[in-house]
Amino acid sequence: MELKSEKSIKEYLKTLPDDTVIKYYLDVEFTPFPVLIIEEYTRRFKRKTKNEIIKDLKYQAHLARKKTRELGDMAKKHKLVDDVTREKSEEIIKHAKKKGYEISESLIRKSGRLKLKLKKGTKLGIQKSIKIKKKLQKPSKQKQLVLLEKLGELKKAGILTDKEFQSKKKKILSKI
Numbered sequence: 001m002e003l004k005s006e007k008s009i010k011e012y013l014k015t016l017p018d019d020t021v022i023k024y025y026l027d028v029e030f031t032p033f034p035v036l037i038i039e040e041y042t043r044r045f046k047r048k049t050k051n052e053i054i055k056d057l058k059y060q061a062h063l064a065r066k067k068t069r070e071l072g073d074m075a076k077k078h079k080l081v082d083d084v085t086r087e088k089s090e091e092i093i094k095h096a097k098k099k100g101y102e103i104s105e106s107l108i109r110k111s112g113r114l115k116l117k118l119k120k121g122t123k124l125g126i127q128k129s130i131k132i133k134k135k136l137q138k139p140s141k142q143k144q145l146v147l148l149e150k151l152g153e154l155k156k157a158g159i160l161t162d163k164e165f166q167s168k169k170k171k172i173l174s175k176i
Contacts, residue, residue, distance in 0.1 A: 009033055013040040028057075029064040144172050 013021065013036060025041040028034045038053050074084065148169065155165040 006033075006036065009036050010040070013037065016040075018044060029060045029067075034060065144175055147172050 016024075021037070021041055021044060024031055024037045028037050031037050034057060035053070038056055042053065074080075151160070151165060151168050151172070154160045155162070160168070
């Protein structure tokens with residue numbers, strides 16, 4: 001089909017699938033026949049008055065002028081698309097670093113609180129263990145008396161001297 005007249009373009013637009021018409025409508029500022037695209041779009045999807053279509057066209061023209069100005073500014077500053085992309089990337093990285101820093105600070109605060117809880121819990125646990133150990137290590141009075149008797153027998157047998165006997169006896173009696 002040759003696209004020579006407005007009528008042939010309208011017929012061509014009618015043959016296009018909906019998604020293509022939607023795509024053309026969304027990019028209407030870049031199409032050679034924006035009014036025809038808008039008319040076909042509204043015919044298929046929503047009825048608009050001519051004033052609404054003109055309003056849409058003016059808005060699309062405004063967006064096109066804005067984009068043209070941005071490209072013109074980039075050209076004046078000798079900026080390439082790569083430069084703009086790099087600037088955007090740097091901005092995203094800066095934002096990500098800031099967010100990462102905030103998260104790490106939060107983790108540090110939480111870890112400090114957790115450390116204190118663990119330290120306190122560990123200290124209490126150790127103290128309890130020491131008390132239990134002391135209780136287990138304390139020999140009963142009965143055992144101490146038996147040890148004293150055996151000590152006395154060793155002295156009588158002549159294995160221990162009087163001085164050794166007295167020092168051992170003192171230790172045993174201090175535990176009772």
